[in-house]
Amino acid sequence: MIYPWGTERRLNAYSDYFRKHFGQRVQKITIDAGFTCPNRDGTCGRGGCTFCNNRAFNPSYNHPEKSVSDQILQGMAFHRKRYRKATQYLAYFQAYSNTYAELDELKALYEQALEVPGIIGIVVGTRPDCVDGEKLDFFQELSQRCYVVVEYGIESVLNRTLERVNRGHDVETSLREIQETARRGIRVGGHMIVGLPGESRTDFLEAADLVSTWPLSSIKFHQLQLIKGTVMAQEYVESPGDFEEFTMESYLQLMMEMLERLNPAFVVERIAGEVNPGMGLREGWGKRYDAVLRAFEELLEKHDSWQGKHFKSD
Secondary structure: OOOOOOOOOOOOEHHHHHHHHHOOOEEEEEEOOOOOOOOOEOOOOEOOOOOOOHHHOOOOOOOOOOOHHHHHHHHHHHHHHHOOOOOEEEEEEOOOOOOOOOHHHHHHHHHHHHOOOOEEEEEEEEOHHHOOHHHHHHHHHHOOOOEEEEEEEEEOOOHHHHHHOOOOOOHHHHHHHHHHHHHOOOEEEEEEEEOOOOOOHHHHHHHHHHHOOOOOOEEEEEEOOOEOOOHHHHHHHHOHHHOOOOOHHHHHHHHHHHHHHOOOOOEEEEOOOOOOOOOEOOOOOOOOHHHHHHHHHHHHHHOOOOOOOOOOOO
16 A cells, blocks of 8 residues: 555655655764753753753764864764765754854854755754744745755643743744744754653643644654653652653554554654663663664554544644
8 A cells, every 4th residue: 555655654754755855865963063942041941841961862973062064074974884875964953952043153053064065954953932033034045955944842732741841932832933934935843752741641642633733844753761860850750650651562552543643744753762871760662763663663554554544634
């Protein structure tokens, strides 16, 4: 069976999308450009999101003391060993809020990345309260000459959760800026965390329904990773009953049900996350992401499930 996205895979997978769009594999190179966030520096709060420690996810070659171009070159060398067929790359500004600076400073950093041979575009991870019309107009212009994605940390669609994790913005802000970005023809990515404290299975399924109505191009799902030393890790120690405990099997079952409700037009970048060794508070699943994804696709086949199977369009 060929699904609406044009392949026999049961989800609209990012790797397939890239091969269709670019004609070959394209690899992301992550960058830590030294940004911070407005809920860290006192603009709308201090301490940052209670779950956050970017060093738990960044590869070893990422460090803000290195230039953007040096990080990219080291990242290319790293990925050439793992993915020898990759010759084109996207510069992924990942750590913290990568639009949280004056536009001239942002332009200089993005252009430095685009000047590296082999870089064909940028992915900019940020918060919905760290963009404005001027920045979005710039991304609109930039997208006319290279591949551009603005990726927003949505994390949750419940305001009570966003307040609890010290996010510093509400769901209405997320939707507004996603709409403003999409209105300009810019590709919009979204990031969601499954398992934030106080949220239930029903909440997760309803979140899939809700974001499916938003004008996203792509989406990532990560299970909650409790990182040692974070405020949320301490909350877990004190009140573990507030947190959903997922085995790999129970998480993939939930993700299958969420995927069935997800807009089939969304490209799915990830269905789970990984944390750097030794930084997680809870024992992990002992599987690399490729193995988790294979198990997930086997589950979809076993249950004759696919992305959008129960999607309800307006």
